[in-house]
Amino acid sequence: MRAVFPEGFLWGVATASYQIEGADFEDGKGPSIWTDFSHRPGKVNSGDNGDVACDHYHRFSEDIELMKQLGVNSYRFSISWSRVLPEGRGKINRKGSDFYNKLIDRLLEVGIQPMVTLYHWDLPLELHRKIDGWESRDMRHYFGDYSSLVFSEFGDRVKHWITLNEPYCSSHVSYLWGEHAPGKRDLKTSLTVAHNLLLSHGEAVRRFREVVKDGTIGLANVSTFVEPATDSKEDRWAARIRDQFINGWFFETPITGEYPSELFKRFNDAGVQPLIEDGDMDLISTPFDFWGVNYYTRNVIRKEESSILGSEVVQGELAKTEMGWEVYPEGLEAFLYKTFKEYGKKPIYITENGMACKDKLTDGFVEDFERVDYMKRHFSSALSALKAGVDLRGFYVWSLLDNFEWSYGYSKRFGLVYVDYEKGLKRIPKRSYYYYRDFLERD
Numbered sequence: 001m002r003a004v005f006p007e008g009f010l011w012g013v014a015t016a017s018y019q020i021e022g023a024d025f026e027d028g029k030g031p032s033i034w035t036d037f038s039h040r041p042g043k044v045n046s047g048d049n050g051d052v053a054c055d056h057y058h059r060f061s062e063d064i065e066l067m068k069q070l071g072v073n074s075y076r077f078s079i080s081w082s083r084v085l086p087e088g089r090g091k092i093n094r095k096g097s098d099f100y101n102k103l104i105d106r107l108l109e110v111g112i113q114p115m116v117t118l119y120h121w122d123l124p125l126e127l128h129r130k131i132d133g134w135e136s137r138d139m140r141h142y143f144g145d146y147s148s149l150v151f152s153e154f155g156d157r158v159k160h161w162i163t164l165n166e167p168y169c170s171s172h173v174s175y176l177w178g179e180h181a182p183g184k185r186d187l188k189t190s191l192t193v194a195h196n197l198l199l200s201h202g203e204a205v206r207r208f209r210e211v212v213k214d215g216t217i218g219l220a221n222v223s224t225f226v227e228p229a230t231d232s233k234e235d236r237w238a239a240r241i242r243d244q245f246i247n248g249w250f251f252e253t254p255i256t257g258e259y260p261s262e263l264f265k266r267f268n269d270a271g272v273q274p275l276i277e278d279g280d281m282d283l284i285s286t287p288f289d290f291w292g293v294n295y296y297t298r299n300v301i302r303k304e305e306s307s308i309l310g311s312e313v314v315q316g317e318l319a320k321t322e323m324g325w326e327v328y329p330e331g332l333e334a335f336l337y338k339t340f341k342e343y344g345k346k347p348i349y350i351t352e353n354g355m356a357c358k359d360k361l362t363d364g365f366v367e368d369f370e371r372v373d374y375m376k377r378h379f380s381s382a383l384s385a386l387k388a389g390v391d392l393r394g395f396y397v398w399s400l401l402d403n404f405e406w407s408y409g410y411s412k413r414f415g416l417v418y419v420d421y422e423k424g425l426k427r428i429p430k431r432s433y434y435y436y437r438d439f440l441e442r443d
């Protein structure tokens with residue numbers, strides 16, 4: 001089926017620094033908010049943390065060889081801010097930047113194009129402790145300085161960049177529900193954080209234009225397809241508001257320079273809206289080049305007036321992954337079409353798509369047929385979106401390796417490659433790895 005995708009389409013795999021690198025205290029790296037959070041009792045399943053993770057920091061050559069054998073032509077990864085700037089600002093840590101230089105050079109040697117995420121949740125702990133991290137408006141300056149530094153260091157070889165991975169998670173999962181670092185639980189704070197993240201996104205895009213003249217930069221968002229539980233007016237309205245909260249807040253605002261109006265009014269009436277200063281919305285809507293769509297599932301929504309969103313998520317009836325997320329590839333096509341039609345007709349990369357399975361080693365192998373089926377159905381959905389006119393440029397499977405799944409620790413496996421945490425982090429390609437390899441090989 002690969003041959004029906006456009007020439008130059010990027011087929012890749014995606015990872016993130018804190019989830020795979022390990023070496024969390026090595027070679028001058030500074031702690032991140034996840035270093036702190038994962039070491040707090042009760043925050044992460046089984047007390048797991050990213051101190052070692054998949055030890056990618058030391059084993060990156062082996063992992064690149066796995067990508068080469070897989071046949072991908074691109075690899076999406078994130079830079080650990082506190083590995084290159086241990087305190088988030090000030091002097092560069094050359095051992096940290098050397099790691100990424102070696103990683104990028106090796107990828108290019110084997111014909112794999114890097115796509116680099118500037119921020120995938122691992123904020124330098126010093127910035128959190130000294131200036132309250134993302135709660136501070138000053139973060140746009142520090143994120144801008146960090147961005148300029150890495151653009152200067154790597155922009156000669158890295159031509160595809162993502163400012164933020166899922167500001168929805170860095171704000172609401174982290175500051176409203178408290179499930180991610182730093183584990184706060186306040187809506188007004190989470191909306192302020194979301195605003196500062198979007199300001200920082202805009203600042204990074206402006207810095208990018210100054211440094212990298214021949215590259216492209218985008219924003220990767222949570223992309224959950226939202227549907228009403230019934231066709232009632234109430235549920236349809238509830239789904240509209242919930243869609244603005246999950247998707248529109250981060251897809252519409254950087255395009256229009258305005259927050260989604262119905263939801264903003266709700267927040268304003270409740271006195272929890274973010275403080276917007278002159279110039280903020282211009283900065284947030286600095287033009288960028290592409291959307292990153294992280295699609296996994298849908299949310300079925302019904303009216304529930306007790307919540308400020310006026311809705312609740314209901315359990316759908318479809319088969320679910322180990323994360324409890326419904327398998328709904330139709331939602332991917334619909335979401336891609338909506339994003340392309342309503343949010344600026346920009347090129348789109350599917351920057352994450354994958355599933356957690358109950359992967360078990362049997363005679364030294366993992367027959368993850370469910371993941372193969374999930375991939376087939378989502379590749380097909382992506383092709384349908386392309387045929388419907390969506391300017392889809394690439395597809396990154398989440399993830400190359402089983403890795404640190406945030407508050408779930410190592411209990412959830414998303415990898416095409418099994419990581420044997422009991423036996424020296426041995427990498428064992430699963431059935432899905434070979435399916436993807438054959439898919440990429442075949443015309």
Ligand SMILES: OC[C@@H]1[C@@H](O)[C@H](O)[C@@H](O)c2nc(CNc3ccccc3)cn21
Binds near residue numbers: 016294414
């Ligand atoms: O959970 C799998 C991955 C995770 O490992 C990545 O670091 C992260 O970018 C990621 N985002 C989603 C989808 N986001 C989401 C957020 C809240 C509720 C449901 C899904 C899944 N994943």
